[in-house]
Amino acid sequence: MIKVPTLAECLTEGRTPEILFWVGCAGSFDERAKKITKAFVKLLDSAKVDFAVLGAEESCSGDPAKRAGNEFLFQMQAMTNIEVMNAYEVKKIVTTCPHCFNTLKNEYPELGGKYEVIHHTQLLRDLLEEGKMTIAEGTFKGKRITYHDPCYLGRANNIYEAPRELIQKLDAELVEMKSCKSRGLCCGAGGAQMFKEPEQGSKDINIERTEQAIETKPDIIAAGCPFCNTMLSDGVKNKEKEDSLPVLDLAEMIATAKDL
Amino acid sequence: MLIDLLPNIVFTLLLFVGLGFFARNVGKIKDNINLGRVIDRTDNPKARWSNMARIALGQSKMVKRPIAGILHVVVYIGFILINIELLEIIVDGVLGTHRIFAPYLGGFYNVLIASFEILAALVLIAVIIFWCRRNVIRIQRFWKAEMKGWPKLDADIILYFEVVLMGLFLLMNGSDLAIQTNFPGAPHYAQAGAFPISQYLLPIFQNSSIDQLILIERTAWWMHILGILCFLNYLYYSKHLHILLAFPNTYFANLNAKGRFANNANVTAEVQLMLDPNADPYASSTDSEEVEKFGASDVMDLNKVQLLNAYTCTECGRCTSECPANQTGKKLSPRKVMMDTRDRLTEVGDNIKKNKGTFVADGKQLLGDYISHEELWACTSCNACVEACPVDIDPLSIIMDMRQYLVMEESAAPTDLNNMMSNIENNGAPWPFNQQDRANWAKEL
Known part of the structure; x- marks a missing residue:
């Protein structure tokens, strides 16, 4: 406790x-x-x-x-x-x-x-770099992980590397989607879209993004935002892959790796 | 005597008329941009100059898409350097001389002319590829809904213009070379210049007389300079102002983190008053002379940089092709937001000119008549459009200002969003949960 x-x-x-x-x-x-x-x-x-x-x-x-x-x-x-x-x-x-x-x-x-x-x-x-936290090898070793850049972390604030460094510290294989980093596609939840139905279109944005993620044949989709997490989890469900393709926050992955 | 001077006089007159019209159009653009709200973007001049140097001069965002980017750099360098030749053409035109720089520059003149020729050929090739990208390969972003009709034609006209101008430039040089080669010692046509490209035109002129050659050379020379004056004046009516406005536009661009949206200062004053228990509730209503409306419903509510953005847009559509809403078939297109803003601004500007300095209500506004609610609500504020723009245009800020107007002046948000907002108001979260339960997760650890 x-x-x-x-x-x-x-x-x-x-x-x-x-x-x-x-x-x-x-x-x-x-x-x-x-x-x-x-x-x-x-x-x-x-x-x-x-x-x-x-x-x-x-x-x-x-x-x-x-x-x-x-x-x-x-x-x-x-x-x-x-x-x-x-x-x-x-x-x-x-x-x-x-x-x-x-x-x-x-x-x-x-x-x-x-x-x-x-x-x-x-x-x-920073905690890992300063040695205040360590990750035991194993859990994610060799897993293919694709990272979805949250717009408000990436483009909005130019933070692209910290989450990727974490994936590398997990000894996992980072695979990039066709649009990533400054050209990363939004999950569809930003700008208060999380709280409303999308406008009429040919497809929902989270489905498009999930398809881009699935194209990389990942074992895990990594996210760094609770809204992105929801949108991509819904996308994965829509593709009926929820049992084989987890959408996880980086904190969850590190906690799992540390057996916490 | 006077008849000899006639071409010089005609040239000088045309030059003044051409430049005069251009100056008038520049004045119109300036007046229209000044219809916008004041915004201070004069801070940090060093960073601003560097932004302009990198993005406008250095084309750093253009080359992020390498094919279009490199082709554009070719046309851009060609445009700038061939303008040096334009300087000589103007001096020649006014003074009635021919290749006046040649004696002063000596061997370097040949280097210059040769490099202009090579650039002209490269521009010609690049422009033809551009045309193919639009009309043969039909790249999607050039065929979106907002590109139907005039915008499509406009884009093609500019390409035709450049083909014709480059063609005339090479024809002018080629016929000049033919005179220099076939009729050495012809009055007026000194041996000057090196012509690595137009030399291939020589066979065409093999059997031409000196009179024919002079006629061709003069015609090409006149058409070329007239074409340039026409192009200069076409700019105002086209999407092509970016060749000038990209520079101020990148200078005045937003240099803050893209996620930082402006805080409305009028709202701040009101909120501070509400939260201050000692505030005099009657103090505020008198000190602000005129209650400014929240957000934007028309172009006058936008700031000057947003209006400059609208004139700078060259409709390349990179913003729209990166927009998640547009990619998934929604009506929103950031490029259309910029085109609508520009078209409405021109309309308002013309209205003011027509009515001698005052805007007479025309029953129209940017919101609703140009940009629909549906487009505005489809935006995820992801900044992909802002990131994609090669000249730092910010369509997102316009979308946000218009949302602000919809919500704060018209209470016209979608129902779901109204629910979200009343949840925040009542319990401090966008969902209907009790604020007292916020830390309940900690009990589950």
Whole structure:
């Protein structure tokens, strides 16, 4: 049993944790994304990272509201969150959601929320490089893994390498899709599409992307975003491959490799 | 005496008329761009110059698609260098001289003319390949819905223009060479230039008299310069302004992380007021003289850089071909967003000109009459279009501004999104879960 401290608890204990784990709405509520959250927390715990969460004091970052056009709701959310985080004197944030990551990193500073924000794949990479975490060889050795670039991590913030380095550290074989990195195809969930039906078209975007992934004949599809994870899992289900082709977050893979 | 000067006078007049019309069109573009909202993109000039040098001058994003990219570099270098020759043509035209630079440049003149010829031939080949890509191979992005009619014709006309101009340039040189070779000592036609390409035209002129050759040379010379003046003035009516506007467009491009969308400052003021318990609720309504509308429903609501983007777009369609919505058959095409913005801007500009400086409502706007709600809601904000644009155009910012208008001014979001937003408002998550349950996952560890 891992005890996940909240910032409020830390405050009463008179300590300031080094890093805030921003869980995000998907990571808090979505059944699939909760597994990623838990895997990541296990990794943080095993690497003895001094972290805390906001718990019930966390609220939507406002990303889907902003991309949907509701700037007012976005800024209400942002400023409320900033007030909370500034009160706790938050300096550094890690998050498993590229949408939260992007908004906190790029759109909060102008509204008064200035933090160092990193994506969990970056933190995991750093922990491995600094020797604070190790992966035993074996579980993923030689597996073909294709990595889907989340738009808000890749194109939006030019983070392409950290997740790929993790796959290499797993001793797996990284296979690239025909459109990857800066030309990676969206999973179809960005810009608040996650919360609505797609417009009329010839195909759903997640199916197109899943087909590109399947073309690489992978053993696993790796993702770094809870929304991408949902979209690609749905795509894999649509292709009736859910039993043979898992869609996994990088944190889940490392946790599995570490037998956590 | 006067009759001898007639060509010079005619040339000078045509030059002034051509440049005058062009200046007028540039003025129109400037006026139209200035209809947009002010945006400060003057920060960090060093990074801006470098962005322009890399992307506009250095074509760094063009070559990401190597075939089109390298062919384009050929045409681009040809265009720039052959313009040096244009300088001589203009001086010759005004003064009535012939190849005036030759005596001053000596052997280097031959090198110059020879390299212009080789470039002209390469441009000719590149342009023919471009035409084949559009009309024989029929590359998909050139045949999308928004390319029907004028845009398709426009693209072809520009290619024909270049074929004709390069052809005339080589014909002019070839007939000149024929005079120099077959009639050495002919008045006016000094021995000057090296002609590695147009020398192959010599056999055609074998039996031509000096008068015929002079007629051909003069005709080609005049047609070439007139063609260039026409091309210059065609720019305004075509999609081809990128040859000039790519430079300011890359200078004023967004240099922030692509994921950072602008925060609306008017909203910030309001939200701060709402969250500040000590604020005077009546203070705000008086200090802002005019309530600016949220987002954009027409071109005047967009900022100047977005309008510059619209004029810069050359309809290459790389954005649309990378767009996940368009790839899966949705109506959204980022290229169409830019074309619509430009067409509407031209319409509004003409309206203002016609009505002596004021815009008279024409019952139309960019939103709805040009760009439909369906197109706007199909966007995943993935930035593929922005990444793909070889000249740093940002269609996404226009889509987002129009969504902002739809939601904040018209409450016209799709029902699903309204549900999502009311969930965020009520319980701090896009789904209907209780905020108090956010950390329940921690109990399952």
